[in-house]
Amino acid sequence: MEQSEQNVVAQTETTTQLPKPAALQDTRPSDAAVPDTPGPTVFETKKVSIYYGSFRAVTDVSLNIHENEITAFIGPSGCGKTTVLRTLNRMNDLVTGARVEGDVEYRGASLYAKDVSAISVRRRIGMVFQKPNPFPKSIYDNVAYGPRINGQRNKAKLDEIVEKSLRGAALWDEVKDRLKNSGLGLSGGQAQRLCIARTLAVEPDVVLMDEPCSALDPIATGAIEDLMHEIKSQYTIVIVTHNMQQATRVSDRTAFYSVLRDEKSDTRTGVLVEYGRTAQIFEDPHDSRTQAYVTGRMG
Amino acid sequence: MTTMAAPREAPDLREPKGWRRSKNRIMTVLMVLSFVLVIIPLGFVLFTVIAKGASTISWQFLTGSPIPPNVLPAGVGGMWPAVLGTLLITGLATLMAVPLGILGAIYLNEYGGRGWLAALIGFMSDVMTGVPSIVMGLFIFSIWVLHFGYSGLAGAFALGCLMLPVVIRSSYEMLRLVPDPLREASYALGATKARVTMTVVLPAALGGIVSGALLAIARAAGETAPLLFTILTVTTANPNVFSGANTSLPSQIFSNATQPYTGAQDRGWGAALTLIAICFILMIAARLVTARFTRYSR
Numbered sequence: 001m002e003q004s005e006q007n008v009v010a011q012t013e014t015t016t017q018l019p020k021p022a023a024l025q026d027t028r029p030s031d032a033a034v035p036d037t038p039g040p041t042v043f044e045t046k047k048v049s050i051y052y053g054s055f056r057a058v059t060d061v062s063l064n065i066h067e068n069e070i071t072a073f074i075g076p077s078g079c080g081k082t083t084v085l086r087t088l089n090r091m092n093d094l095v096t097g098a099r100v101e102g103d104v105e106y107r108g109a110s111l112y113a114k115d116v117s118a119i120s121v122r123r124r125i126g127m128v129f130q131k132p133n134p135f136p137k138s139i140y141d142n143v144a145y146g147p148r149i150n151g152q153r154n155k156a157k158l159d160e161i162v163e164k165s166l167r168g169a170a171l172w173d174e175v176k177d178r179l180k181n182s183g184l185g186l187s188g189g190q191a192q193r194l195c196i197a198r199t200l201a202v203e204p205d206v207v208l209m210d211e212p213c214s215a216l217d218p219i220a221t222g223a224i225e226d227l228m229h230e231i232k233s234q235y236t237i238v239i240v241t242h243n244m245q246q247a248t249r250v251s252d253r254t255a256f257y258s259v260l261r262d263e264k265s266d267t268r269t270g271v272l273v274e275y276g277r278t279a280q281i282f283e284d285p286h287d288s289r290t291q292a293y294v295t296g297r298m299g
Numbered sequence: 300m301t302t303m304a305a306p307r308e309a310p311d312l313r314e315p316k317g318w319r320r321s322k323n324r325i326m327t328v329l330m331v332l333s334f335v336l337v338i339i340p341l342g343f344v345l346f347t348v349i350a351k352g353a354s355t356i357s358w359q360f361l362t363g364s365p366i367p368p369n370v371l372p373a374g375v376g377g378m379w380p381a382v383l384g385t386l387l388i389t390g391l392a393t394l395m396a397v398p399l400g401i402l403g404a405i406y407l408n409e410y411g412g413r414g415w416l417a418a419l420i421g422f423m424s425d426v427m428t429g430v431p432s433i434v435m436g437l438f439i440f441s442i443w444v445l446h447f448g449y450s451g452l453a454g455a456f457a458l459g460c461l462m463l464p465v466v467i468r469s470s471y472e473m474l475r476l477v478p479d480p481l482r483e484a485s486y487a488l489g490a491t492k493a494r495v496t497m498t499v500v501l502p503a504a505l506g507g508i509v510s511g512a513l514l515a516i517a518r519a520a521g522e523t524a525p526l527l528f529t530i531l532t533v534t535t536a537n538p539n540v541f542s543g544a545n546t547s548l549p550s551q552i553f554s555n556a557t558q559p560y561t562g563a564q565d566r567g568w569g570a571a572l573t574l575i576a577i578c579f580i581l582m583i584a585a586r587l588v589t590a591r592f593t594r595y596s597r
Contacts, residue, residue, distance in 0.1 A: 094486060096412070123489030133480040136503055136595045146488040149498065182595035195484070202488055 036277060039067035042206060042236045043088055048102035050083050052095065057083050058270040060102070063255055070228060070237045072247040072278065075257030076293070080270025081240045084257070085208050088238065089125035090118040123150065126204035130211040132191035134183035139175050142183040142194055146202035161201050169197035170227050189220025196227065209239040213246065225250050244294060247278060254281040256290045352572030355565045361573065366534040366551060369558045373565035380536040381551040381570060385577065387540040388451045388530065388547055389520045392458035397512045400466025407467070408474040409496050421471070427464040435460050436525030449531040451540035454547070457525035462515040469511025473504040502592065509589045517578045523549035548574040
């Protein structure tokens, strides 16, 4: 008994002396020197402020999001990054009392113009949510849901879309023999990839991801990050993440948001502090708040 | 290196003795007792009805016609007019109340929001739940029967009015339980509100909605008071539910069981057992159908 306890202690001591596993070290070459040649602009937000009732959640956000890039939104809780993300496909319309000031242009068209239908917007701009939310339907029906509501009735065509989307989400091999099983029976990581497949099935132009990995373990997270790299040649991706390592691993550009506290009225509002290429934000931040955050001194 | 201290006693992880333990026991016993208390009347009702009614039930009893006069002994005629009347009138009431009630609940939960109209409808439907069934019968009597005469339709109106608030309330509660992330997932794929409601919200709530509707149907099938004013009680089968006086199992139970003649009393028990059996079969059928629709919900 005593002997084995000593062994355990000895083992623990050795492990702590081991060098860090290679995976934890940043092996990405610094691309700060590579010239910045962004693709066409997909989103252009112009001094966007978002209100919930009389509460101003986010103030004056102006940024451009480029085609076939992954843009990450990072920042402490309550800084409004999810709120900004949800204005990009008008999901905030569903929140009672939500209101947008300023303008969001999507490929040159204003998203908040009077005659714009939120339905048409969301058919082009899909969204993956924080918690995997498969429908209580079969795996097949989950993926076929989007094409069906868009009028696709042809069985052969649907089969093809379902397979293509599930392959796109790197889930096909795991579920191809049980497409008729419930989507709720999948593990967390599989369910999230199912939700991504469901989003890809309507062939969107943009995929918005709201902390897609926060409910997942590291292996599932890795699978989703690999997936994002694979699909970014066809889609424009905007991802909100709490995980700064994730932002450095996946994104081309990073927007850092922070909370501005008004001492007099004791209100908090989110602001965009700094926006730039990911390497620059993490290695050479221009704003002291960004530096404090990315080096772990704040938030 | 750690030096081993004197061997410590293993911690006592058992439930501590004393008041907490006694409280646990007392509460467990109370819960079991109340369950038994609830089961006893149910068991007695079932036992009595089966014991007294089973001997009367026969193919002839279920399908024979007409319902004989009270003085005749058991075994003459049959309850077919009442069985048919109950099926037709309750079925018609269901056709009126269930779709309307579910649509009302959808309006309250999905469309009405916090508007004054939704609040008013919700409040009125709750008030309607409290209206005694005999009052509902009198209401239909005064606005329909006085002008158009007794008919199965009038009875269905009365039963439908009784069912409607129950269906609205139970469906509303079920729709409220559907998690918002499911709605958002559907909206994010470009679904319209109608699509979201039809293809995501309703299927997710279907099991509960069907349960609620079944409770309402079972309650309506057993109602006597509102039918006395609206369909009258006749002894011959009337397959035309839209005109002419009709009859039903509860009315027949009432008119037979209040008689001094043993034949009539036996027929009353037989009718009671038939009514219970019909509700039971209906419940099972609906459960099977719902299980098919909700097979992916877990």
